[in-house]
Amino acid sequence: MTNATIDLVSIQDFPLLAANLGLHYLDSAATSQKPRAVLDAMIRYYTHDNANPHRGAYALSARATERYHEARETVAKFVGVKDSARLIFTRGTTESLNLVAAAWGRANLGAGDEIVVTGLEHHANFVPWQQIARETGAVLRICDITPEGRIDVDKFSSIVGIHTKLVAFGHVSNALGTINPIAELSAIARRVGAVVVCDGAQAAPHLPLNIDSLDVDFYAFSGHKMLGPMGCGVLVGTRALLETMPPYQTGGDMIEFVGDERTSWNVLPHKFEAGTPNVADAVGLAAACQYLDRIGMANVRRHEQALTALASQRLSSLPGVKVHGPASTERSGVASFTVGEIHPHDVATILDEAGVCVRAGHHCAQPLMRRLNVVATARASFYIYNTPADVDALVAGVEHALEVFA
């Protein structure tokens, strides 16, 4: 083990973890714990700066507007987006992807058009495309995965064709942790001029990211998986598409002028942020980005990789235990595993008694579970506050499950 796996952060930074020292929180792929800095930033906003932004002619409202603007700038800089007006705040990845499917899809898809997704996707990057296809008469094509849980790039290349209008794939699989070759996938989509949508929910929290350098049209992620509050996420889009496609929701803030019969839209990013914005959560997400930036995303990645390798190696050495997905070096901080014939829910219940929190189930990826030919898996996922002691507890818990079900 390298020193990278210990003391990356102080547990004291995380009030929930500091108050529950026996807890081994291994479900950060579902949601992360929050550092005090994030909670403090949100409280500071509500106690010092709260007003409805973009509205009042008074100083307090101007201050709220300024905090919101700063938050957008901070988040944009963190994920490598120079033009922050193309960064839209949403409720999270799910809303970001639904926004694209509804606003871009309804205006641009028709009968005979094809949408290409993969069998690795989270339901959030699958069901919106399936449903917009049904609505518009477009055809949804699903690229298969290899037995190791990678996107089959050759198949992807053969499915993408002249009828393909949009492709959507995850940057990192939530269920297995597979890091996808997104540059290769984008290049294939570009050959036919398809719009490229990337679900970055499991990448933004864990990998160094520079969205400007990615050849994608839309990139979505959630704040709550990267130390930020629940209810705030991001959609980054290209100016060309965001400016020409219709809005997703209509109402206050997103208008330029409202006539009796017609309305004109506000400029980016406001065109896609109808209603009072979620300023406090955006401020919290910005604080989370600053916290991660101080650690350095390369260090985050190194730390998680060491823990994932350790957990995968130790779990695989137990009888009947299979860690799914490609080698740990090709995965983010996820170890998705099955324990012989023991159902993952039973594994998770036994782990829970030892204070080990893992997700058990289909991980909102039923198409993937069908393709892996499993009903469910147990998933341990690692983040900056985890240590080798968490891996010890996980392995001991699985050993106990093996005894109970011997």
Place this chain on the structure above:
Amino acid sequence: MSDTEALYQEIILEHNRKPRNFREMPDADRTVQGRNPMCGDALTLWVKWGDDDRIADVSFKGEGCAISKSSASIMTTAVKGKTRAEAAAVFEKFHNLVKGTLPEDEQKSLGSLRAFGGVARFPQRVKCASMAWHALKSALDGDDRIVTETSDPTGAPGEGAWA
């Protein structure tokens, strides 16, 4: 006894290994599906009525955790031969048991179903223990006409349920 020892009692583990009445029933009078969308677990339950309005045969198939599978298995052994009213009464008691609201003196009559008393300490597992029973309840509440719903043991929803 630890909470998990109370949960995973020997009889539960044994029925998980060797579930009883784990088979399809082509000539069933009722075919009902139980599903837990939270976890993807699913089962199909088959019920056949006797001439005396008692449950002549009951069987199930499906995927699930040890709690849901053993609960379905023990349920089939517990309700076979019972009338609708008797089976409904057992369900009522069982449901209270797993929720932790069944008085001690009423637990005796449940026989081997008492093993599920440990579920009450795991509120998130009550649904696992109850899934088969909810399917049975829906079979009991239905009328007598032969139902020709899909009997796909993977528990895929009927055609009308898809969007």
